[in-house]
Amino acid sequence: MVLWGTLVNTFAIILGGILGLALPRLSQGIKSTVMQGLGLAVSVQGLMMAFKTSNLLIVIGSLVIGGVLGELLQVERGLEKLGSQLERLVGSRAKGKVAVGFVTTTLIYCVGAMAILGSIDSGVRLNHDMLYTKSMLDGFSAIIFASTMGVGVLFSSLPVLVYQGAIALSATLITSFISPGMLDAITAEVTSVGGILIIGIGLNILEIKKINVANLLPSVVIAALLVPLISYFS
Template identity: 55%
Template sequence: MVLLGTMVNGAAIIAGTLLGILLRGIPESMKNTVMHAIGLALLVLGAQMSLKTDNFLIVLLSLVIGALAGEAIKLEDKFTNAGLWLEKRVGSKEPGAIAQGFITSSLVFVVGAMAILGALDSGMKGNHDILYAKSVMDGFIAIVLTSTLGIGVLFSAIPILLYQGAIALFATQITRLVPDAIMDAMITELTAAGGIMILGIGLNLLGITRIKIANLLPGLVAAAAMTAALQVW
């Protein structure tokens, strides 16, 4: 089943969120320390990923193009509005809490090599091992994020199902469209661009910056397109 890994990933996030709700009573100072720990860990992960590039110019240009496209279509605002819409339906007592949890967790779970590689493996080979491993990681991250950001983390399962599911379905046909060498190069630059975005998420969680990471997401598409064009050329 092509979508099995993605479905398990979504279920793990939901389960982690439900467990995290039980930990919401921990002291505020502890929540802040935990959030800072996550931020520091994301800085390390993002740095490791970003250094894997074979062509930093592609990564730089993809981020610039992504920023221009994201700002033009106001992608961050769309994420925020979706979170606020969910907030109204759920009836949160803390204004903006669900939106913040939804946006932050969605970006953490979506931006990364495992999401792309795992979904590609599911579609091309029917192998869900990468997404199973990602599910375990995301489940634990969801527990911690929920304990600090609240129930909004639960709704991040929706973009995960849509994003990874779409890649997995596309991957069933990708071997006929994209040669292995081009695919490997695309994944390398996607990983590097995603790593810089994860660095930004970490800085935001630490309260150092307020970067609109969602507006950079089109950069992933730009990185893939430029890498493919360069390989063909």
């Protein structure tokens, strides 16, 4: 089943989020320290991904074009509005808490290399091993995120289901049009751009600088389009 890995990943986030909400109330000091540790770990993950590129110009061009598109489309504002609607739905007394948890964890779970590569592997070879591994990581991190950010973390499972499911289904069609070498090249640049976005998420978690990471999400699509385009003209 093409979507099996994605379904397991979605369930892991929900289960981890529920366990996180069930944990005893943590002190503000513990929450702050844990979030700082997560922010540092997320930043390191982003750095490791960012160095996967073999053409920095593609990465830069993708970020510039994608950033302009994201600002025009107001992707970040759209996610925040969705988070606010979820907040009203669950009746959260902590204004903004659901939206922050939803947006932050949605970006972390969707932008990573494993989300892209694992979904492609599920669609192309029906191999869900990478998404199984991602499910374990996401499930454990959801426990921590939910215990510090609240119920918004659970709702991030919905974008994961749609996003990874769409990639897996699309991969079953894409492989009939492009070569394995081109697929590897696209994956490398998409991973690099995604890594830079994850660094931005880490900076947001650490509260060093507010970066509109969601508005840069179109950069991932632009990177996937630029690789075959440049290859064709060169």
